[in-house]
């Protein structure tokens with residue numbers, strides 16, 4: 001069936017070239033004279049997909065036939081980023097593809113740049129899901145990612161006059177060569193209506209849901225290739241459509257336009273990705289999105305089970321492990337119970353045992369405003385049968401709590417799946433927790449705080465269900481692809497092997513003080529900085545000098561992440577240079593990037609603040625010899641791959657206790673940046689691994705933050721006690737950076753002075769002091785290089801391979817299933 005040299009499966013340049021030529025002719029279908037790089041992109045992508053598809057067939061056959069357990073990762077977001085480059089890497093055909101294209105007169109880099117990235121996620125949570133799919137495939141674990149095929153992903157950000165402007169991300173317009181539409185893999189999903197109690201043929205009382213509306217979900221499959229293995233898993237994304245019969249019924253009554261309208265309404269369900277970091281005011285469509293993809297996915301899983309001859313639904317937890325990526329898919333707990341009890345007619349206790357054994361739940365935030373709840377009335381109207389099921393789960397659950405903690409009424413109220421404060425709500429984190437056999441946080445500190453704050457009552461009831469799984473990131477994309485210079489140096493120095501066993505980077509340690517190696521290390525970093533400087537210049541007009549210290553903060557814009565603390569440091573340096581014309585400092589380029597949720601007023605002002613300070617600083621000859629500030633528009637996976645490798649300093653300065661983990665911090669570390677950071681999220685573990693002498697620590701601890709808040713935090717006291725801080729806030733408020741306008745940045749200053757919920761001012765002095773240590777360390781080039789090398793060398797823990805191996809061992813019980821080559 002497969003020959004060595006074949007236009008669909010061959011891995012040599014000649015076969016790949018023939019694959020491209022075939023697709024240009026049969027799939028693209030344009031006259032040769034009109035072919036442009038984007039056509040070569042599509043043809044090569046299709047040729048690469050063919051090769052993965054071949055592995056996919058072998059992988060499915062192996063895991064199903066041999067009866068292995070499959071991991072199902074349920075996530076409302078998968079921030080996959082560009083696919084072509086990593087797929088070439090995974091298949092080991094980067095050089096062969098470059099040769100094939102060259103023979104056709106095309107340049108691989110130019111062709112790679114044609115890809116429109118699928119931005120189906122907001123930030124860390126969605127990108128984590130993508131890294132985990134990569135590691136699952138690379139570790140040869142059978143897995144399916146289940147999510148939503150949003151027609152519009154995360155908005156494109158433009159910067160105009162320093163303000164964020166949002167543009168729709170029409171990522172599918174040019175077509176998506178990676179997906180395969182599966183119109184035959186399709187499920188019906190109900191909505192609204194009522195539940196009906198009836199007696200079945202065997203005289204048993206049963207309930208059925210009679211939905212008021214029905215949609216249809218269609219699967220679109222994208223192959224997920226493992227690195228240097230035959231395993232190719234799949235990401236199944238569901239797209240919503242109208243149900244044909246509904247449309248027909250309307251057509252028969254002569255109301256053709258009504259039928260078309262229903263089509264339009266149904267399709268809005270998967271139209272657009274919601275920002276997950278904006279408090280949603282009971283958005284019904286978002287609940288429908290969640291239920292829609294969860295229901296399709298569970299029906300698909302049960303269908304696969306049915307197809308496996310002789311496998312009963314009772315075997316579900318032996319054959320599938322379902323992980324809930326935050327609470328977004330947590331309605332799955334009620335939906336699986338409905339499918340098992342109402343449709344498959346299992347008794348409640350048996351169904352519940354299956355459900356709990358099947359699900360695991362990962363929590364990704366402690367911020368109280370971020371914990372999902374749905375207004376009860378809305379939930380009841382939308383999913384009436386599910387609400388009944390949730391009541392029954394709750395009734396039985398509270399009985400269990402009562403038995404364990406007799407007479408503790410307050411505890412019952414705290415733990416209930418139904419919240420009573422400010423109008424009744426369904427608490428999705430409680431539903432996910434009660435319905436799962438394993439609950440995890442995403443960094444050691446985060447898990448600890450989960451166990452002792454947000455989920456403390458649940459931890460006391462079921463301590464054995466809780467555990468930590470510190471996040472990780474894929475070194476294939478964020479090291480090998482993003483940093484080809486470093487990849488080459490690593491291969492030459494410690495040999496290959498580190499890419500699938502990142503702990504082997506430790507073998508760099510003996511070279512940390514070797515002058516020759518240090519020089520090579522600095523050359524790689526300088527090349528990456530020059531590459532980023534070109535990109536920044538092209539997109540902002542700002543010139544950055546690659547010999548300067550590159551100080552970078554890229555992440556979503558949020559008060560708790562404290563981009564404004566970083567700006568206070570910049571304005572302090574500006575102020576010092578202006579005050580003293582003889583002052584000199586080690587020159588620094590400050591680079592920012594990140595999107596603000598469209599409805600987040602202060603975050604948008606923070607973007608304006610960064611750009612306003614940048615404009616002034618970059619154009620003032622008194623200071624622009626020492627300081628430059630650039631805001632990279634539209635931070636996404638594609639430009640992230642240029643940004644992380646160019647950093648000398650990684651800014652991880654969130655208020656302690658607020659950032660669940662962070663993953664950008666890990667990408668910077670792998671690429672040799674030093675971190676200036678608080679004891680928050682995974683920073684704690686980064687510092688432990690790197691060694692405290694290779695990390696710039698500052699700021700209050702999570703405990704101290706809580707203590708300060710309890711004592712009644714008064715930010716103004718910090719201003720009154722620090723004339724330099726007062727001057728800095730004064731400059732921001734008095735129009736220095738805004739052409740005399742004293743109103744634009746007023747809300748930022750006022751918020752800090754009066755409220756400062758994230759203790760920016762309380763940490764300001766410590767942050768400045770830590771930045772002084774950074775400058776002093778930078779002055780010693782050999783010392784800095786040694787610290788940079790140590791950071792990379794000790795980043796092995798933060799590979800998503802380590803994280804996924806832990807999930808497989810501790811939560812999913814899924815081992816490797818090698819697919820024969």
Ligand code: 26V
Pocket residue numbers: 123124125126128276277278279280326364365367369370371442471659660661662663681
């Ligand atoms: C949601 C909301 C909603 C209300 C307003 C404030 C707010 C802030 C953050 C969020 C994010 C919720 C979930 C999330 O994306 N968590 C991120 O997950 C990453 C992967 O585990 C982790 O590295 C980040 O620290 C965490 O913020």
